[in-house]
Amino acid sequence: MANNDVIIKALRRCFEEREDKEWYTNCALVFAYNGTGKTRLSYDFAHYGREDGTPQHTLYYNAYTEDLFTWDNDLENNSEHRLLINQSASLIQGLAGYNFAGKLRTYLQVFADIDFDFHYDEKNPEIPDYVVFSKKVIERVRLNGEWTEIEDEVENIKISRGEERLFVWCFFRCILDQVIGGNDAYKNIEYIYIDDPMSSLDDNNVIAFAEQLYSVIRQQLKQEKDAFLAGKTDYRRIRFVVSSHHALFFHTMLHGLCADKDLGRYYLSRNKQKGQLVLKTMSDNTPFYYNVAVLSEIKRAIESDELYTYHFTVLRSVMEKIKEFFGHRDFAIILEGITYKGKTYDQTAFSQEELTEFYARVVNVLTHQGSMFTPTLMNDDNKELATAIFNHLVQKYQFVLPDLNDFHSEAFIAKKTQQ
Secondary structure (H helix, E strand, C coil): CHHHHHHHHHHHHCCCCCCCCCCCCCEEEEECCCCCCHHHHHHHHHHCCCCCCCCCCEEEECHHHHCCEEEECCCCCCCCCEEEECCCCHHHHCCCCCCCHHHHHHHHHCCCCEEEEEECCCCCCCCCCEEEEEEEEEEEEEECCEEEEEEEEEEEECCCHHHHHHHHHHHHHHHHHHHHHCCHHHCCCCEEEEECCCCCCCHHHHHHHHHHHHHHHHHHHHHHHHHHHCCCCCCCCCEEEEEECCHHHHHHHHHHCCCCCCCEEEEEEEECCCCEEEEEECCCCCCCCHHHHHHHHHHHHHHCCCCECCHHHHHHHHHHHHHHHHCCCCHHHHHCCCCECCECHHHCCCCHHHHHHHHHHHHHHHHHHCCCCCCCECCHHHHHHHHHHHHHHHHHHCCCCCCCCCCCHHHHHHHHHHC
């Protein structure tokens, strides 16, 4: 698609070395809602400029990658559930001869308590042709008149859709290790394009997933920078493009890569009248669009009674961006006018300064108590405080919050931002 070529060129320019920059980024983050055309864009990016017979320049993880793994559910006997692996895919063939099961298992255990075993056939003994899953369970049984707990292993299980996506991601992560590690099969790879890997994942896995990904990106950038500072000229550059509709994932990635001042930050939408994609830069001098998406995510969490302790960290991030935009030195000033249990300061025992200071202290304390990697539901008192801060921000700064489940909403927001 010609319009996609324009977007691809814009994304590639993000990585260009320029004389006015002492360094360059290795990552572009793209926020876009479902239905925008992210998956098609990732496919076109991977094939951009390629002629028949030329090496592949982009390794991508998207819906096409997941299609390389399909289920054989043994419908007749319902006893052996196998996840088949497309051995002929060039993406997977580079793993031939490598014993990567141990590393994959280490990655997977971060997300889920499932185990697996690869099966190899005689025709192609270097690449597994399918994988079976198992899970350890604790059962209470009565032995010698007393109840006791024993550990049992359930084999040939059908894992959930979320667990399947996590397994495929960890499989891809092993391939990513080979790319970065210099496996000759991937020597021509210049770009890693990861598109929307978050469907079917709960918030805990979303954050752990993002942490794992941005750690890889930061490590690669450090290696490149160290080589550059050492005067080397033959070091290899690998560039990452990560697109997602998931507000929490996007926020966590942005937070994890914030030390990269040249990081590419983009909002992708579709002009439905022209049927074209529009790529907008999120500059350092404007409130990032992801703030709107993050507040929409918190709104959903409030309405569904699923506020976690880390949501204070998310609120703090939004407040810091508002503070920077208005040039304030302390985010406490943006809390002026907040209510306490629905009452303004003059209806309580607080002065306005005391009430503002109280909520600022709440944010400071609870931000450090909530871990993103071990999320815990808030207690009722903290839910009330978080909701008060959320309502204050939305009302005071007139945020227009879209429905994150409505893929048409980006057109509405795009129209608003152009007014």
